[in-house]
Amino acid sequence: MKIMNCPLNGPRNISEFTYGGEFKLMPDPASCSDAEWADYVFNSDNAAGVVREWWLHNASSYWFLAERHTVSDQIIRTFDAKEIFTQRVEFAPATQEIAG
Amino acid sequence: MPFNLLKYGLSAEYPVEVDLPAPRELKKAYDVVIIGGGGHGLAIAYYLAKYHGVTNVAVLEKSYLGSGNTARNTAVIRSNYLTSEGVRFYAESVKMFQNLANEFDFNIMYSERGQLTLAHTDATVRAFRQRAEVNKHFGGRTEMIDRQQIRELVPTLNLDPGHLPVIAGLWHIDGATARHDAVAWGYAKQAAKRGVEIHQLTEVQDLVVENGRITAVKTNRGTVQCGCAVQAIAGHSSLMLAKAGIRAPIQTYPLQAMVTQPFKPFLDPLVSSSALHCYVQQTSRGEIVFGGGSDPYPLYNSRSTLDLKESLLAHAIEMFPFMANAKLMRQWAGITDMTPDYSPIMGLSPVQNYYLDAGWGTWGFKATPICGKTMAELVASGGKVPELIKPFALERFSSFQQVNEMGATAASH
Numbered sequence: 001m002k003i004m005n006c007p008l009n010g011p012r013n014i015s016e017f018t019y020g021g022e023f024k025l026m027p028d029p030a031s032c033s034d035a036e037w038a039d040y041v042f043n044s045d046n047a048a049g050v051v052r053e054w055w056l057h058n059a060s061s062y063w064f065l066a067e068r069h070t071v072s073d074q075i076i077r078t079f080d081a082k083e084i085f086t087q088r089v090e091f092a093p094a095t096q097e098i099a100g
Numbered sequence: 101m102p103f104n105l106l107k108y109g110l111s112a113e114y115p116v117e118v119d120l121p122a123p124r125e126l127k128k129a130y131d132v133v134i135i136g137g138g139g140h141g142l143a144i145a146y147y148l149a150k151y152h153g154v155t156n157v158a159v160l161e162k163s164y165l166g167s168g169n170t171a172r173n174t175a176v177i178r179s180n181y182l183t184s185e186g187v188r189f190y191a192e193s194v195k196m197f198q199n200l201a202n203e204f205d206f207n208i209m210y211s212e213r214g215q216l217t218l219a220h221t222d223a224t225v226r227a228f229r230q231r232a233e234v235n236k237h238f239g240g241r242t243e244m245i246d247r248q249q250i251r252e253l254v255p256t257l258n259l260d261p262g263h264l265p266v267i268a269g270l271w272h273i274d275g276a277t278a279r280h281d282a283v284a285w286g287y288a289k290q291a292a293k294r295g296v297e298i299h300q301l302t303e304v305q306d307l308v309v310e311n312g313r314i315t316a317v318k319t320n321r322g323t324v325q326c327g328c329a330v331q332a333i334a335g336h337s338s339l340m341l342a343k344a345g346i347r348a349p350i351q352t353y354p355l356q357a358m359v360t361q362p363f364k365p366f367l368d369p370l371v372s373s374s375a376l377h378c379y380v381q382q383t384s385r386g387e388i389v390f391g392g393g394s395d396p397y398p399l400y401n402s403r404s405t406l407d408l409k410e411s412l413l414a415h416a417i418e419m420f421p422f423m424a425n426a427k428l429m430r431q432w433a434g435i436t437d438m439t440p441d442y443s444p445i446m447g448l449s450p451v452q453n454y455y456l457d458a459g460w461g462t463w464g465f466k467a468t469p470i471c472g473k474t475m476a477e478l479v480a481s482g483g484k485v486p487e488l489i490k491p492f493a494l495e496r497f498s499s500f501q502q503v504n505e506m507g508a509t510a511a512s513h
Binding site: 001002014015018019034035038039042043044045046047048070071072073 | 403500
């Protein structure tokens with residue numbers, strides 16, 4: 001049984017968590033190009049080595065970050081997102097609604 | 101073939117047939133370098149030599165032939181996908197598989213047993229109707245069957261597993277299996293016979309890209325110039341793409357599978373259920389092969405986990421309760437390059453003369469012949485993409501034209 005250390009709830013079985021994707025900064029959807037947006041949505045570094053990624057503790061709906069080695073399967077550290085996001089991120093409202 | 105048997109059956113001497121010539125030095129340059137000596141890479145080499153007369157080709161494999169996912173998949177051959185692009189492509193592959201053993205003069209143990217997919221919800225039944233129609237439209241043999249027909253096909257199957265009773269089935273008559281290693285060996289043998297050089301234990305460590313064009317590959321045995329190169333590695337596509345400076349929508353997950361002790365024959369078709377995340381088949385040796393969904397998070401490691409074994413086997417036992425007493429013989433994992441739409445990435449790349457055969461996730465083995473044939477056509481024509489694989493271009497993600505096959509994979513991941 002693999003244990004992940006949740007920054008909020010302490011060490012828990014990894015089956016209580018959901019992988020949430022690579023950590024990458026979101027471009028501003030109101031001002032970025034389609035290509036930049038597609039790159040953000042689809043592409044990934046998919047590196048073999050230490051990566052930084054989002055994880056969710058399912059039971060408490062708590063999102064946090066983890067550094068994990070994708071070859072050795074070692075979780076190096078987990079930490080709260082406030083370590084990176086020191087202030088609130090604001091996005092400009094969409095300029096027009098997309099019908100559909 | 102039968103006459104040879106008669107002739108040499110009565111003779112004391114039997115001619116030794118050499119399948120692969122002994123290894124030799126790498127040449128300084130090749131017209132085509134194929135990175136990866138699995139089924140796909142070898143198939144590309146074979147069809148290049150066979151249909152296009154291109155034989156100044158080197159297949160570079162870092163380990164031994166078919167040592168990657170070619171030998172790790174659960175050897176399912178089928179075409180009952182969901183999109184017209186997907187079905188057209190895979191149906192062509194199924195047709196090619198049917199004649200492959202004759203073409204190779206090498207037994208790939210092709211066995212057309214049919215594939216049965218189970219529906220446990222009304223939503224799945226609706227999706228099955230669509231898949232049956234799309235498949236028939238493109239020449240495949242697929243039909244919807246009811247519980248009674250399923251019972252007749254697979255008498256040992258439990259039709260009422262726990263909370264998920266079986267409502268209907270998608271019966272894909274063309275579904276088949278084959279010996280996956282033999283497919284790679286057959287291609288290797290025939291490609292080598294036509295002059296293709298196959299170099300094992302030759303790892304491509306870097307790519308030389310000059311002015312947006314590939315000119316050479318650096319290996320552990322020295323640098324090799326190339327007119328063009330094809331990337332046909334599974335499980336580590338992103339790492340090779342990164343060497344060429346290409347970003348792609350691939351995330352790499354392990355997929356674990358396992359096999360039991362042998363039993364008397366009881367299961368003819370290949371049976372799968374995406375709701376139970378499980379597909380089951382009995383090999384010609386009598387062993388039962390189980391495959392499941394991918395692991396829950398990305399990893400470049402084929403380790404085994406108890407979590408996955410427990411969940412996969414719990415579902416397998418729900419489907420076939422008598423297996424509760426079966427003993428597991430082996431367990432292994434493949435490293436799968438999953439794309440967001442569960443379709444491959446084939447064709448041109450941002451680097452000139454560098455062709456992609458990547459993102460094969462859990463659907464690569466069944467596409468081996470058609471992928472080899474179409475990729476060979478692409479390479480031989482100097483970059484003219486065949487119609488059949490146009491929809492699978494890397495650009496489909498930046499133009500938002502994905503080919504969604506997520507619902508049609510054997511176990512939704």
